[in-house]
Every structure is written in structure tokens, then in C-alpha cells.
Amino acid sequence: MARQERFVVKAVLLLGLTFLSCMVKGAEPNYSLDFDVTKFGAEANGDKNNAQAFTEAWAKACGSGAPAKVLIPSGTFLTGPVVFSGPCKSAITVEVRGIVKATTDLKEYTDGDWILFENIDGLLLTGGGTFDGQGAASWKLKDCNPQHSATKCDLLPISIKFNHVNNSVVTGINSLNSKGFHILLVFCQNFTASNLNITAPDESPNTDGIHLSLSSLVNITNSKIGTGDDCVSIGHGSTDISVSQITCGPGHGISVGSLGNKPDEMDVNGITVFNCTLINTTNGLRIKTKRGSASLKASRIFYDNVIMDKVKNPIIIDQNYGAKKNEPSRVKITDVHYKNIRGTSITNVGVNLNCSSVVPCDGVELVGVDLAFDVGSAKKAEANLPFSSSCANAEAKFEGKISPPPC
Numbered sequence: 001m002a003r004q005e006r007f008v009v010k011a012v013l014l015l016g017l018t019f020l021s022c023m024v025k026g027a028e029p030n031y032s033l034d035f036d037v038t039k040f041g042a043e044a045n046g047d048k049n050n051a052q053a054f055t056e057a058w059a060k061a062c063g064s065g066a067p068a069k070v071l072i073p074s075g076t077f078l079t080g081p082v083v084f085s086g087p088c089k090s091a092i093t094v095e096v097r098g099i100v101k102a103t104t105d106l107k108e109y110t111d112g113d114w115i116l117f118e119n120i121d122g123l124l125l126t127g128g129g130t131f132d133g134q135g136a137a138s139w140k141l142k143d144c145n146p147q148h149s150a151t152k153c154d155l156l157p158i159s160i161k162f163n164h165v166n167n168s169v170v171t172g173i174n175s176l177n178s179k180g181f182h183i184l185l186v187f188c189q190n191f192t193a194s195n196l197n198i199t200a201p202d203e204s205p206n207t208d209g210i211h212l213s214l215s216s217l218v219n220i221t222n223s224k225i226g227t228g229d230d231c232v233s234i235g236h237g238s239t240d241i242s243v244s245q246i247t248c249g250p251g252h253g254i255s256v257g258s259l260g261n262k263p264d265e266m267d268v269n270g271i272t273v274f275n276c277t278l279i280n281t282t283n284g285l286r287i288k289t290k291r292g293s294a295s296l297k298a299s300r301i302f303y304d305n306v307i308m309d310k311v312k313n314p315i316i317i318d319q320n321y322g323a324k325k326n327e328p329s330r331v332k333i334t335d336v337h338y339k340n341i342r343g344t345s346i347t348n349v350g351v352n353l354n355c356s357s358v359v360p361c362d363g364v365e366l367v368g369v370d371l372a373f374d375v376g377s378a379k380k381a382e383a384n385l386p387f388s389s390s391c392a393n394a395e396a397k398f399e400g401k402i403s404p405p406p407c
Contacts, residue, residue, distance in 0.1 A: 033066055033067075033069070035057040035069065035071065036071045037050065037071065037077070038053075040053040040057045042077055045078075046076040046077075048078060049080050050078060051080045051082050054070075054077075054079060061092055062084075062085075062089070064090065065090060068090065070084075070093070070094045071095050071097070072098055072127070075098045077098060077100050078101045078103060079101070080102070080103040081108060081109055081110075081111065081113060081115075081116070082115055083113075083116045084117045085116075085117075085119060087120065088120060091122035091124070092122065092123055092124070093126065094126075094127075096126075096128075096131070099130045100129065102133045102134050102157075102159070109179075112158060112180075113161045114133060114158065114179070115160045115161070117161070118161075118162075118164055119165075121166050121167055121168075122166075124169050125169070127172060127173070128172050128173075129173065130174040130175070131174070132176045133157075133175070133178035138156050139203075139204050155180045156205075158183075158184045159179065159181065160175065161183075161186070162184070162185045162191070165185075166188060166190055167190045168192075169193075170192070170193045170194075170196070171192070173197075175196065177199070177200050177207075182200070183210045185210070185211070187214050189217055190217045191215065191219070192218075192220075193218075193219070193221070194223065195222050196223040197224050198224070198225040198226070201228060202228050202251065205229070208232075209230065209231045209232060211230070211233045213234075213238060214235075215237070215239075216239040218240075219242045220243045220246065221242070221246070224246075224247045225246060225247070225251065226249055226251055229251060230253060231248035231251045231278075232248070232255070234268065235257070235259070236262075237265070237267070239270050241270065242272050243272070243276065244272075244274050245275050246277075247276070247277050250280055251282070254273055254284075255283070255287070255288055256271055257287055257289055257298075258321050259289045260289045260290035260296065260329055265293075267299070268296075268297070268298040269298075271300070271302065274305050275306075276306050278307070278311050279311075280311070282312050282313070284313060285306060285338070286313070287301070287317045287333060287336070288319075288321040289318075289319045289321060289329040289356070290329060291321070291322055291326065291328065291329055293330050295331075297331070297332045297333075297334065298331060298333050299333070299363075301336045303337065303338045303339065304337075305339070306341050306342075308343030308345065309343055309344060310345075310374055310377050311345060312347045313345075313347055313352060314343070314350050315338055315352065315353075316351075316352045317352070317355055318352070318354050319331065329356045329358075329359075333356075336363065337364075337365045338366045338367070339365075339368055341370070344372050344377075345371050345372070346374050346378045347378065347382060348378065348385040348387055348388060349389065350371040350373065350388070351391075352389070353394035354390070355394045356393060360395060361393065362394075363395070366398050366402060367400050368400040369401075371403055373404070387403070
């Protein structure tokens with residue numbers, strides 16, 4: 001049954017992505033109008049704030065009524081917050097060839113976003129250019145950890161946000177040193193992100209590579225992500241999500257969650273992570289839910305053919321995430337499958353299924369898990385401990401070669 005359901009997830013994704021590919025291939029060669037931001041007053045001197053020029057070029061392209069392109073040519077263009085808002089009258093491309101740099105005064109970012117795309121059907125963002133969030137100036141101002149703080153932490157501005165952006169593609173883009181999240185997707189459908197290079201230092205706070213929620217038919221593929229937080233994090237209301245061919249590290253791994261942050265969150269269903277490599281990350285494949293959460297469900301989650309290279313906590317379900325409440329999590333985790341997971345762990349617990357005491361995990365399957373304990377890279381306190389698995393409130397089935405030994 002699990003394999004059949006997995007086929008259905010992939011089939012639905014394939015149909016959506018095939019349509020999306022046809023849309024992009026059909027639109028890309030037929031640009032009838034190009035709107036170069038320098039024609040609207042943008043200057044590539046790294047000093048002038050070009051937000052108005054970007055907005056004016058977009059407005060002309062969006063309202064043109066024919067397939068159009070906004071071009072940001074070679075050079076370094078400084079800008080504060082910019083909103084690229086639709087709906088547009090036709091398919092639209094933003095081609096970034098140069099470097100777009102964010103201003104560093106946080107007082108400018110009243111809405112929490114730097115580059116916002118919203119209410120668009122048929123967007124292509126491409127060009128090989130770079131969005132530089134210049135986050136280093138802001139990271140030192142973030143003085144709380146949202147996992148452990150007793151009060152709400154204000155997140156730093158998101159570099160690129162897509163809100164209600166459907167049937168769209170982001171490809172061949174670099175994101176450097178975001179202040180907060182690099183890329184956020186919310187209320188998006190039929191969306192592909194590919195050939196991305198997302199980079200921030202491992203000590204940078206909350207610089208998630210790609211975070212998504214309330215979205216469906218999303219394909220994240222063929223990208224390199226190294227940040228100070230999750231390489232990919234899949235939030236509530238996510239359905240039919242594919243993550244593949246991702247090289248992740250440094251960072252906190254590939255996560256489902258955290259779930260249960262708010263009382264009105266929606267279920268997560270149909271997540272597939274395959275053909276990925278994680279290097280020197282603080283977690284590998286993680287599902288995390290908050291203590292004291294409202295009731296919701298995370299199900300039909302498939303991990304296949306994932307390589308771990310000196311990873312802490314290679315396989316982990318953590319339903320005690322966060323320290324704000326003592327009540328157990330009420331997120332039900334079910335129908336989770338790990339297959340052909342291999343490599344090295346630098347913690348002595350290679351599989352940690354720490355589930356809720358009120359809604360235990362069930363339908364968890366591990367097949368062909370082949371992990372080795374890299375004693376030389378482990379902390380001294382763990383180096384002499386046996387390599388093991390840990391299960392709490394989890395109904396799990398182990399098949400085939402299993403290392404560490406099943407719990």
C-alpha cells in the first residue's frame with residue numbers, strides 16, 4: 001500500500017510539473033516586450049536605492065498584455081523592499097543577470113519581506129544572478145532563539161517571498177546571506193524551484209534555505225543549500241511536495257515542521273524526499289512538532305536514497321521540540337517510510353523516534369538503513385557509547401539491513 005500511495009504522489013506531481021514545464025517552454029521564446037530596469041532609472045552603482053525603478057519596470061511588464069520580461073542586467077543594484085504584484089495580463093519573466101543587494105536598515109522592512117512576488121499566475125524567475133540579503137549586519141541583532149525563548153521572537157526579513165504564486169518556476173538563481181529566510185512559499189500551487197544556490201554561514205540565525213507552507217504540487221530539485229538553519233523546511237498545510245537532488249550542508253537538515261506552532265494549522269500530507277545528500281548537518285531527515293500543539297496530522301511521508309556524511313541525528317522524529325509548554329504534542333505522525341538511507345553519523349543514536357505520548361507515531365517503516373558511527377568525529381562523551389536506535393511512543397517496523405540495530 002505504501003508503494004502504491006507513493007506512486008500516486010509522484011504521478012500527481014508529474015502531471016502538475018509537466019503542465020508547468022509546457023507553460024514555461026511555451027512562454028520563454030515568445031517575449032514580445034522587454035523592460036530593462038535601467039530604462040526606468042535603475043543604476044548599477046551599488047549605492048542608489050533602485051526600488052522605485054524595479055517597481056515601475058514591473059508595472060509596465062505586468063500590464064502589457066503580452067508575454068513580457070523584466071531585465072535586471074549585469075552590475076550591482078541596491079534596493080530596499082520591492083513588491084512585484086499581480087495579477088498580470090500575461091505570463092511574465094524576471095531575468096536577473098546581475099547582483100541585487102538589500103539595504104541594511106531594518107526600519108525599511110516594515111512588512112518583513114525584501115523581495116515579494118504576489119498574486120501571479122505564470123512567473124519565471126531566472127537569469128543566473130544573485131540576491132544578496134546582506135544579512136551579516138542584521139544577524140547580530142537577533143538576540144533570541146525561537147526554539148527556547150519564552151517570548152515571541154521577531155524574525156528578520158525574508159529575502160524572497162512568493163505569496164499566491166501559481167504555475168511558476170524559479171531556476172538558476174543564487175541567494176546569498178539572507179537576513180532571515182532565503183525563500184518562503186505560501187499559498188503556492190504548481191511551483192518548481194530548481195538549480196538554486198543558497199548560501200549563508202552555519203552560525204547565521206534562522207536563515208532557512210526554502211520554507212513552504214499552505215502550498216501544493218511543489219517541486220524543489222537539483223540545488224545546493226548551505227545555511228544556518230533548515231536547508232528545506234516543510235510547514236503546515238503542505239501537500240504533494242517533492243524534494244530531490246538537494247545537497248544540504250551546513251545547516252539543520254531537511255525538515256517537516258516545526259508543526260503545531262499555532263492552533264489553526266492544517267495537515268501535512270504527501271511529502272517525498274529522495275536522491276539527496278546531507279553533509280555536516282546538525283540533523284538529517286527530521287520531523288519536528290511543538291509541545292502543547294493543537295491536533296493535526298502529518299502523513300504519507302517518504303524518504304528514499306539519501307546519503308548522510310558526518311551528520312548529527314540522521315533520522316529523527318522530535319515531538320518535544322521547543323520549551324514553551326510542558327504538554328505533549330498532539331500532532332499525529334503516521335505512514336512514514338525510510339528506505340535506503342546510508343552514510344555516517346557523528347552521534348551515537350542514529351535513529352531517534354521520539355513521538356508523542358498522547359498520539360503515538362504509527363506506520364513508521366525503515367528498510368535498508370545502513371548508517372555507521374563515525375567515532376572519530378563524535379564528541380568525547382559519545383565516542384565510547386554503542387551505536388543505537390531509540391524509540392519512544394513509536395510503532396516502527398524494521399526490514400532488511402538495519403544499522404544501527406533496531407529498537
